[in-house]
Amino acid sequence: MKYKKLLLSLFLLLVFWRLFLPYPHVANDLHHLYRQGLNDNFLLPPTFRDFFTGDGLGQRIIFVLAGWFIHPFFSLFGKLGVDFTYQMMLFGFLPTILFSIWGISKLLESYRVEGWGRLFGTLLYLSNTYILLLIDGGQITLALAYSLFPGAVYYFNNSLSSQSLRPKLILTLVLLGISVFDLRIFLLLAIVFILKAVFDFLVSDSKLHLLKNLVITASVASLFVISAHLYWLVPALVARGNILPEALRNAGGAELFSFANLGHSIFLISPHWYKNIFGQATPILPEFALIPLLVFLAPIVKRKDRQIAFWLTVALLGIFLAKGVNPPLGEIYTFLFSKVPGFSFFRDPTKFFFLIVLAYSVLFGFTIEALSKRLVKYPKLRVLFLLLMAGYLLFLIRPVWLDKMTGTFSKPIYLKEYLKLANEISSDKAFSRTFWIPTVAPLGFVSENHPALDAYQLLSKRPFAIGVSGSYELFNYLRADYMGQLFDVSGIGYIVYPYPDVRRTDLKPDNVDYYHWFLNTLAKQPWVIPADVDSSVPVLTTSGHQDKFFVPSNTWLVVGSDDVYSTLNKIGGFKLSENALVFSESQVAGARIAEKENFTGIIFNRKESTDLAANLLENGFIFPARNLKDSPDDTGWWKRDGSDVVNWRNFLQEKYGLDNLDFDYGGGWAVAEGPKELKVESNLITKNNIVLARVMKSSLGGKIDFYQRGSLIGSVNTSQNRQNSKTKEYEKADFLWVEIGRLISESPIDIKTQGKLEVINTIAVITEKQWRRALDNTDSLLSKNEVISLNNKAVSLPEIFNPSQEPSLSYKRINPTDYEVRVTGIKKPTLLVYSTSYDPLWRMEGEESISIYSLLNGFPIEKDGVYKVAFSPQKYVNRALIVSLLAVSLLLVSLFLTRTKKKLL
Incomplete structure (x- = not known):
C-alpha cells in the first residue's frame, strides 16, 4: 500500500506542482481578481452586472447566478487579506485534485477494483488531457464539477441499493455542489443516472425495491436542489424575454464548436491539446492509441461482468456525442441540439468527455488490475509493467511537466507591466x-x-x-x-x-x-x-468620457439607420453626449416611445413620413425570416439576422456592390436571389385588413407581388435608379414601408419576386383604424417637433443641437441593480441616460427604459428630483434567497442528524 501511495504522490507532484508556485495563475477563462474586484463582489446575488461578467457595458446574469454561492466566499477571504492567487490554490486547484482522488477511488472500490487497478484508474482520471486542459484554461468551476462527478455516481449507486437515507442526502449535497459549479454537468449526470437506473432495472431481481429507492432518491434530490436554486429560478421565470445566452439559443452553435472528431474521442485527446487555442484542433497523436486499447481490453480480461458492460455503454455514448456534428452520423447531434430540451447547453460537445473519461478510468482500472494479477508470479516483470504504465501516462502529458502549457500551469507574461497598469487605473477614483x-x-x-x-x-x-x-x-x-x-x-x-x-501566437513579421x-x-x-x-x-x-449617468440637453427621434452617426459627426461642434438619439426602427416599440417621450425634434435619415407612421404601430407584424433557415431551403429563400450586421453588409457589398445599414425591428431579413415564391402563414391574416410591407429598394430590385388564393392584392416596385449616394464604392440600398393593399381572405399570403435581389423585412397586417391612427399620430409629431431631413448631404449646425441646459447630477450605487440619482438644473424635458447595455427590464420609478443610441438605457425626466433606477427582476431574488438558504441549511442539518441512522423506514 505504501508503494501505491508513494507513486500516487510523486506522480501528482510532478504533474501539479507548478499550480502552487507564488504568482498569479491566470488563463483565458481565469482572470486575476485584484483586491478592489474581490471586495466589489461581496454582494447578494445580482441579476445584472456591468463588471465581472465579461461585458463592461453590463448584461443580465440571471442564468449564471446558479454559481453565485462561490462569489461571496472568495470575497470574504479577500476582505480578510487573502490574495486571490492563494485563494485559487486553496479553493480551486487543491479541491479539484483531492475530490477527484476521493470520488474515483470510492467508485472503483465499489466495483472491487483494488490495488494497482484503483491507482491507475485514479491516475488516468487526474492526468488525462481533458482535465489538464480544463485546469490550464482556467475553467476551474468546471474542473471542480469534474472532481465531484465520480462521487455523484458512487452515491447514486448506493442510493439505489440502500434503504438508508444518508447516501441519498450525501448524493444531494454532491449534486448541489455540481449544480453550483456548472449546471451542464448536472444534466450530464442525469444521462448517466438514467442509463444506470434502466440497466439495473433490467438485471435486478428486486425491481420493486429498486423503483422505491429510485423514487425516494429523485424526490429528495429534486426537492433540495431546486429549493436551493430558487433565488435565481424565481426571477428567471418572471423575467420577460430570454434569459439564456444567445449562443445557447442558436442552433448553429453546435457546428461552430464541434472541434473533436471521432479520433479525438476514442484516443481521449482534448481537441485543443496542448496550447488551448480556440479553433486550432490538434491532430490525432498515435502515442495515445494504447489508452483505448487497454480500456476496451476490459471485457476480455474480465468476462461477463455487468458493470463493465454498463461502462462500455457509457464510453461509446460519450465517444459518439463528444464529436458533435462531425461524421459519422453528425446529423443526429444536430437534431438533438435543436429539438431535445436542454441539449442546447452542449453547444461545445467536448463536455461529453466527462462520460468518456469516467468510463475509461473505470475500465482502465479493471484492465490494469487484471493484468497485474496475472503477472503476480513474475514480480520483476510486474514491477516493470507498472513502471512503464506510469511512465506512459506521464509521457502523454509531457507538455505539463516540460513547461509548455500556456495557462495556469505557466507563469504569466508581462506580469510587472500588468501590475503597474493595475496600480495606475485603481488610483483613478473617477468612473x-x-x-x-x-x-x-x-x-x-x-x-x-x-x-x-x-x-x-x-x-x-x-x-x-x-x-x-x-x-x-x-x-x-x-x-x-x-x-x-x-x-x-x-x-x-x-x-x-x-x-x-508569443506562447500562443505564431508571430510573423x-x-x-x-x-x-x-x-x-x-x-x-x-x-x-x-x-x-x-x-x-x-x-x-x-480625451473625455461620460460618467455612468449623464443628462443630454436634447433628445432626437431618428427615423432611419444609424449611419446618421457619421453624418452628424461631420457637423462642426456636434456632441453626441448632448444629443440623445432614439432610433424608432431599432425595435417594435415606436408607439410607446412616441407617446411617452418629448423630443427636441425628428431626424429623417433617408426615410419618409410613411416609415414613421409604420414605426408607430404597436402590433400586427409578421417576420417571414423567422420561418427560414440560414441557407436557401426548397423555396430558394434564406434569412440573415439583423444582429449579424457585419456579415450582412459583407454579403451585400461583395456579391452585389450594395450597402445597407437599416434596422430590422429584431425580425431579420428574408432574402430571395432571383425570381422566387414564398408562402406566408399567420393567424394575424384577417380579411379586409390592410397589408404593409417593408422591403429593400435598390438598382438590383424589380417587383414583388402579393397574392391570396391566386388573386393579386398588391405589388411593390423595388427597383430604384443608381444613386450618387454611396458608402465608399458601394451603392446605397434602402428599406422602405409600402402600403400593399387589402386582404381578401384569411388564406396565406403568397409572395412572388422578380428582381435579381429582393429582401423583405416584415409584413404588417392592421385594421384601417390602426393605420389611420398611426398616420394621425405622425402628423401630430411632425407638427409639434423640429424636423431635420438628412440625405447624405452636409448640413449646418442648427442651434437646436447646441447644449441648452447644464444640469448637475450625482448618484449613489446601492448595489449593481439599484441606484439613486439626484438631478438638478432641468429646464426642459430630457432624458437620464444610464450607461449600460440597453435592457427593457431596467426601470425608473416603475417606467421601462428606452433604448438610446441603440446601445444604452434612457429614462424621460421633466424636472429636478431624486430618481430610483432599478433592475426589476432583482426584487424577486431576496425573498427566494431566504428559501434557498433554508433549504441548504436543512440539508446540512439532515446530514448531521442521520450520521448514525442506517435505515429510512
Whole structure:
C-alpha cells in the first residue's frame, strides 16, 4: 500500500506542482481578481452586472447566478487579506485534485477494483488531457464539477441499493455542489443516472425495491436542489424575454464548436491539446492509441461482468456525442441540439468527455488490475509493467511537466507591466471603463469603478459593428470617424492593446508590423491623448468620457439607420453626449416611445413620413425570416439576422456592390436571389385588413407581388435608379414601408419576386383604424417637433443641437441593480441616460427604459428630483434567497442528524 501511495504522490507532484508556485495563475477563462474586484463582489446575488461578467457595458446574469454561492466566499477571504492567487490554490486547484482522488477511488472500490487497478484508474482520471486542459484554461468551476462527478455516481449507486437515507442526502449535497459549479454537468449526470437506473432495472431481481429507492432518491434530490436554486429560478421565470445566452439559443452553435472528431474521442485527446487555442484542433497523436486499447481490453480480461458492460455503454455514448456534428452520423447531434430540451447547453460537445473519461478510468482500472494479477508470479516483470504504465501516462502529458502549457500551469507574461497598469487605473477614483484589444487580458484590472470591455465584445453592439469596413479587419471600426463620440457616451477612459502572447501566437513579421501600425494609428486618433506606446502593455487615454449617468440637453427621434452617426459627426461642434438619439426602427416599440417621450425634434435619415407612421404601430407584424433557415431551403429563400450586421453588409457589398445599414425591428431579413415564391402563414391574416410591407429598394430590385388564393392584392416596385449616394464604392440600398393593399381572405399570403435581389423585412397586417391612427399620430409629431431631413448631404449646425441646459447630477450605487440619482438644473424635458447595455427590464420609478443610441438605457425626466433606477427582476431574488438558504441549511442539518441512522423506514 505504501508503494501505491508513494507513486500516487510523486506522480501528482510532478504533474501539479507548478499550480502552487507564488504568482498569479491566470488563463483565458481565469482572470486575476485584484483586491478592489474581490471586495466589489461581496454582494447578494445580482441579476445584472456591468463588471465581472465579461461585458463592461453590463448584461443580465440571471442564468449564471446558479454559481453565485462561490462569489461571496472568495470575497470574504479577500476582505480578510487573502490574495486571490492563494485563494485559487486553496479553493480551486487543491479541491479539484483531492475530490477527484476521493470520488474515483470510492467508485472503483465499489466495483472491487483494488490495488494497482484503483491507482491507475485514479491516475488516468487526474492526468488525462481533458482535465489538464480544463485546469490550464482556467475553467476551474468546471474542473471542480469534474472532481465531484465520480462521487455523484458512487452515491447514486448506493442510493439505489440502500434503504438508508444518508447516501441519498450525501448524493444531494454532491449534486448541489455540481449544480453550483456548472449546471451542464448536472444534466450530464442525469444521462448517466438514467442509463444506470434502466440497466439495473433490467438485471435486478428486486425491481420493486429498486423503483422505491429510485423514487425516494429523485424526490429528495429534486426537492433540495431546486429549493436551493430558487433565488435565481424565481426571477428567471418572471423575467420577460430570454434569459439564456444567445449562443445557447442558436442552433448553429453546435457546428461552430464541434472541434473533436471521432479520433479525438476514442484516443481521449482534448481537441485543443496542448496550447488551448480556440479553433486550432490538434491532430490525432498515435502515442495515445494504447489508452483505448487497454480500456476496451476490459471485457476480455474480465468476462461477463455487468458493470463493465454498463461502462462500455457509457464510453461509446460519450465517444459518439463528444464529436458533435462531425461524421459519422453528425446529423443526429444536430437534431438533438435543436429539438431535445436542454441539449442546447452542449453547444461545445467536448463536455461529453466527462462520460468518456469516467468510463475509461473505470475500465482502465479493471484492465490494469487484471493484468497485474496475472503477472503476480513474475514480480520483476510486474514491477516493470507498472513502471512503464506510469511512465506512459506521464509521457502523454509531457507538455505539463516540460513547461509548455500556456495557462495556469505557466507563469504569466508581462506580469510587472500588468501590475503597474493595475496600480495606475485603481488610483483613478473617477468612473471609467477600460477597453482592451482584442480581449480583456487575464491580468487586466477590473473593478466596479473600472469595468472592462474589449474589441470583440463591442462587435456585438450595433453602433460599433456598423463601423466595420469589409470583413478582413474587424477592428477597423475603431478608426470610424464617429468612434470617439461613441467611446465618450460609453464611458471609456482607457484603451489597452498588449503585445501578443508569443506562447500562443505564431508571430510573423507581418503580424508584428500590423500590431505596431494599428497601435500607432489608434494613438493618433483625434479623440485619443498621445502617449508612449513602447511598453509591452501600452495604455492610451481618451480625451473625455461620460460618467455612468449623464443628462443630454436634447433628445432626437431618428427615423432611419444609424449611419446618421457619421453624418452628424461631420457637423462642426456636434456632441453626441448632448444629443440623445432614439432610433424608432431599432425595435417594435415606436408607439410607446412616441407617446411617452418629448423630443427636441425628428431626424429623417433617408426615410419618409410613411416609415414613421409604420414605426408607430404597436402590433400586427409578421417576420417571414423567422420561418427560414440560414441557407436557401426548397423555396430558394434564406434569412440573415439583423444582429449579424457585419456579415450582412459583407454579403451585400461583395456579391452585389450594395450597402445597407437599416434596422430590422429584431425580425431579420428574408432574402430571395432571383425570381422566387414564398408562402406566408399567420393567424394575424384577417380579411379586409390592410397589408404593409417593408422591403429593400435598390438598382438590383424589380417587383414583388402579393397574392391570396391566386388573386393579386398588391405589388411593390423595388427597383430604384443608381444613386450618387454611396458608402465608399458601394451603392446605397434602402428599406422602405409600402402600403400593399387589402386582404381578401384569411388564406396565406403568397409572395412572388422578380428582381435579381429582393429582401423583405416584415409584413404588417392592421385594421384601417390602426393605420389611420398611426398616420394621425405622425402628423401630430411632425407638427409639434423640429424636423431635420438628412440625405447624405452636409448640413449646418442648427442651434437646436447646441447644449441648452447644464444640469448637475450625482448618484449613489446601492448595489449593481439599484441606484439613486439626484438631478438638478432641468429646464426642459430630457432624458437620464444610464450607461449600460440597453435592457427593457431596467426601470425608473416603475417606467421601462428606452433604448438610446441603440446601445444604452434612457429614462424621460421633466424636472429636478431624486430618481430610483432599478433592475426589476432583482426584487424577486431576496425573498427566494431566504428559501434557498433554508433549504441548504436543512440539508446540512439532515446530514448531521442521520450520521448514525442506517435505515429510512
